[in-house]
Amino acid sequence: MKNIILSCLILVLTLEKIHAQVSIIGNEFDPALNSLVYKNQLDKVKREYSKEMVVVRFLNPDNARIEFELTVWEHFINAVDSSLIGFVFYSPKTNDSFRQIWNKSVGSSASLIIDEGQIINKSNEISVDPTEHTLVMDRDFKILDQVGSPILNENFDDLRNTIAKNLLKNGFDHGVKGAIHDKDANNRTWFMAQPIYVTSTGSTIPQNEALKLIVDGSAFPEYSPLSDTVRLIKRR
Numbered sequence: 001m002k003n004i005i006l007s008c009l010i011l012v013l014t015l016e017k018i019h020a021q022v023s024i025i026g027n028e029f030d031p032a033l034n035s036l037v038y039k040n041q042l043d044k045v046k047r048e049y050s051k052e053m054v055v056v057r058f059l060n061p062d063n064a065r066i067e068f069e070l071t072v073w074e075h076f077i078n079a080v081d082s083s084l085i086g087f088v089f090y091s092p093k094t095n096d097s098f099r100q101i102w103n104k105s106v107g108s109s110a111s112l113i114i115d116e117g118q119i120i121n122k123s124n125e126i127s128v129d130p131t132e133h134t135l136v137m138d139r140d141f142k143i144l145d146q147v148g149s150p151i152l153n154e155n156f157d158d159l160r161n162t163i164a165k166n167l168l169k170n171g172f173d174h175g176v177k178g179a180i181h182d183k184d185a186n187n188r189t190w191f192m193a194q195p196i197y198v199t200s201t202g203s204t205i206p207q208n209e210a211l212k213l214i215v216d217g218s219a220f221p222e223y224s225p226l227s228d229t230v231r232l233i234k235r236r
Helices: 002-023 036-049 066-078 096-104 119-123 153-169 207-215
Strands: 053-058 085-091 111-114 134-138 143-147 180-182 188-190 196-198 219-222 229-234
Touching: 036 085, 036 111, 053 153, 066 096, 066 153, 134 153, 143 153, 153 180, 196 207, 207 219, 207 229
Parallel strands: 053 085, 085 111, 196 229
Antiparallel strands: 053 134, 134 143, 180 188, 219 229
16 A cells, blocks of 8 residues: 555656646746846846857756766757857856866856846746756747756757757757757657768768668668767678
């Protein structure tokens, strides 16, 4: 009986979590730009929010995996066009250790806002666990996607796919580097840019030759979400 009750409780909590995640998609995000939370960073934040797409992440500096997450964000940001995509991070507090981790990873590539009163959370009815929220929105603040931490491959892929698709929709043929995984299209892998095919030793191969090797099974492609280069590995 205890096991049944525990299973039901887990199911309820899971459904509540899913509902909380889905309910804000399509909403208009309120960055509360008139609040005092931004202090001397307001101009920089406004520039980030004026870009074609904006990613907003709520951090917890006490998270045991915060250093790993910020390293993931460093690679994520380096693999997109920062002139098209803005990044704003919110944290309820900071400390010397967190600042050091931030500076050696993300640093000046994005805005870090310390929101002690969690004004942004409250303005947008973000759940009691804001770290479950990474938001993608357009320049009109419409929330297009919401996932958790990008340290999970599925979340990392979803963010890149949402950004790339919406850039294409808005007339941009670039903005996201490397292989993009789309779970909603039979798990296809696609590129915004024309991929460059190379052998295992690094020699460039014409696209038609590369595709022929892939189709006939002579080689399989090795993709990276951080590069438009596709390495062909010969089958033995």
